[in-house]
Amino acid sequence: MKVRFLVTDVAAFSFNKLVIFGVGLIGGSLARALRERGEAAGARTVVGVGRSSASTARALELGVVDETAALGDDAALRAALSGADFVLLAAPVAQTQPLLERIAPFLDAGTIVTDAGSTKSDVVASARAALGVRIGQFVPGHPIAGREASGPDAALPDLYVNRNVVLCPLPENAPEAVERVAAMWRATGACVREMTPEQHDRVLASVSHLPHVLSFALVEQILNSPDAALKFSFAAGGFRDFTRIAASSPEMWRDVCVANRTALLDELDAYTAVLARLRAAIEAGDGAALEAVFARSRVARSEWQEQRSAGAALGDASK
Amino acid sequence: MKVRFLVTDVAAFSFNKLVIFGVGLIGGSLARALRERGEAAGARTVVGVGRSSASTARALELGVVDETAALGDDAALRAALSGADFVLLAAPVAQTQPLLERIAPFLDAGTIVTDAGSTKSDVVASARAALGVRIGQFVPGHPIAGREASGPDAALPDLYVNRNVVLCPLPENAPEAVERVAAMWRATGACVREMTPEQHDRVLASVSHLPHVLSFALVEQILNSPDAALKFSFAAGGFRDFTRIAASSPEMWRDVCVANRTALLDELDAYTAVLARLRAAIEAGDGAALEAVFARSRVARSEWQEQRSAGAALGDASK
Structure with missing residues (x-):
């Protein structure tokens, strides 16, 4: 690419x-x-x-x-x-x-x-x-x-x-x-x-549009539950960061979801497949499978953060 | 409760x-x-x-x-x-x-x-x-x-x-x-x-354990895609916050998922049902349905943040 x-x-x-x-x-x-x-x-x-x-x-x-x-x-x-x-x-x-x-x-x-x-x-x-x-x-x-x-x-x-x-x-x-x-x-x-517009839309569907939908969905799910107030009262730092983007503009994200629906649905379906795999591992009590996914994710997320921080430092230094 | x-x-x-x-x-x-x-x-x-x-x-x-x-x-x-x-x-x-x-x-x-x-x-x-x-x-x-x-x-x-x-x-x-x-x-x-232990496990499955699984799953999904490096290179602030908890301890979260699997599966299934509903709205181009969910979530998330900030201020003042 x-x-x-x-x-x-x-x-x-x-x-x-x-x-x-x-x-x-x-x-x-x-x-x-x-x-x-x-x-x-x-x-x-x-x-x-x-x-x-x-x-x-x-x-x-x-x-x-x-x-x-x-x-x-x-x-x-x-x-x-x-x-x-x-x-x-x-x-x-x-x-x-x-x-x-x-x-x-x-x-x-x-x-x-x-x-x-x-x-x-x-x-x-x-x-x-x-x-x-x-x-x-x-x-x-x-x-x-x-x-x-x-x-x-x-x-x-x-x-x-x-x-x-x-x-x-x-x-x-x-x-x-x-x-x-x-x-x-x-x-x-x-x-x-x-x-290209197509590259852009596929990449953004993955790293931006999908996370917004997932974040809105979590808050929606809690709101729909009978003990929503209790759940919110115990929500802490993980919830805070995961749902920060659920405070984004509803109108803007409505338009994004509709405008980029093809790429977004592809990403959502791929995500749902990953969730189904994790669900099976949880149900089976397959700790090894879960740990393998979590460990891979942790390494990738940490490397991403390091590269981002290095990029920001470089940007500051080059001004 | x-x-x-x-x-x-x-x-x-x-x-x-x-x-x-x-x-x-x-x-x-x-x-x-x-x-x-x-x-x-x-x-x-x-x-x-x-x-x-x-x-x-x-x-x-x-x-x-x-x-x-x-x-x-x-x-x-x-x-x-x-x-x-x-x-x-x-x-x-x-x-x-x-x-x-x-x-x-x-x-x-x-x-x-x-x-x-x-x-x-x-x-x-x-x-x-x-x-x-x-x-x-x-x-x-x-x-x-x-x-x-x-x-x-x-x-x-x-x-x-x-x-x-x-x-x-x-x-x-x-x-x-x-x-x-x-x-x-x-x-x-x-x-x-x-x-009670049961109350605790249900509440935490919703506001903590599930978001961790969802966050790990997003990084895993990107890793599994053919253009993972490109996607990571365009990931920004929304991705950063959504996936912060994907840098958590794999061993700890493996144990949590297995230990609390009953409550976690209940929450995961309820979440998947919300996602399916949003998927249908995206596919149908039903902007009104999407905006209704996003707007509800935004209000709830903003109120949660306000209450949390007020609680923190009260806690500081009472020390």
Whole structure:
């Protein structure tokens, strides 16, 4: 499997106007990173557009964005998009097509549109449907970073430092457009990597989407039991960490599950098969089989943590 | 369901000699808590006994214990247990019966034995088998605290602060013996709660044992996939927290799964049923059903976190 790493000069990045649709955790953190990390140059106007005026007003109040526009206001939207270098879609993935259809009539030919959606195959299909022959302006992306908190108050300038950002360039994208988006993300401290949409969706289904479903499911199971309150009262550190992601945005994860259902179902079925194997070992009292699986997992998890820590240290040292 | 809370004066706790079988994370943290938190009085000799001389020697070197004895040495074991107020078993639960059989010939009539096993029904059965008519000396217990690290170096003096310790008193226990064990744990900063072994095992199967199995299973599934390295390289914060407990002791969790298999299988089957329901919703693209489950889980998880934080703050304020 080929994973291409994009390397260009970090200092090359500059922009005049960035329009962010959805100034929550993801969009707000990009805005704060570009503003506060000091690695971007240019006029640097950031415009926040949202469905909820409360959310964009809050982003303005926090200084996350310089200007706001309401999605439903044609004149404001036209003004916001006029002369924009970049547009970032940072909304639940099911909104990709309606958002792009809404934006398309006001989009300058020189504007590069990218997104932060957690799934990519469906986003590409939505973008093709919405943009038609202008699809070359759209560079699909996914910053792999997050917190369980959401909204503009949750945005952090260092959310993307040493995090992976996946770009899934389309055949229609000009190489310069892809490099511009990569440079934008690198200016936030992120590592930019390139994959196909299908690779991306399979990998993320495994290490992100499935764990979210499993975590939500555990809380749901306890809620459904007759002694839920007692169980919660004895839940401790293991439960805390296992279920942290069950406090994530229901709307976002609903969209992810539906958008990436094919890959997710494959992973869920493979997981259920592993569980069935463990169930048989538990029922049979086969301690050796259980210990073998647990020991293998422990080694792999520990090695992953070591490599991650080493990568973070390297990233810090190279700044 | 009745859960009794034990309340006595914290200052009432004192001891002369505590013998700990297994001076790793759990046993070592009790020793350090009693030594360093300054809430216990008396001569306070702590003796560490272990299968591995490396582990007990390390505990001695770290100052976690004052003396050590080898489990296989009759004379040393007799000397260690002579005049002991307390014995704590802090070894994987499958060792309960052989350990108690080994200890029984050297046990003073006045010594109270307790344990830190993660399961209780099987521990009680093992203790009855090993101690016979002296079962009254054994007060079953379980401090609900842990870290994924193990061994004496992982021991912390504040591991039990604001954590639950469950005691499962037997009909044969003198109330004073139960109170003495409760006072010991309260001296570490823990909250002592009382349940039956069956209640304990069902609750812990749900909020602790099952999440461990699910976490080990996810790492195992990724390891089994052809693109494991790529997947691990894109795993981020959600994966990190979800799988933290997959770095736990394989031996301990093997024993827990086998010892508590009845309750664990019940919980695993209920969980699999929830997963099947979510699978159907994903396959059908039923976003409303998914969002309903995710939203319920998010609220419950957030409320749990708030109550936990409030409890911790209260605990800190009341010290």
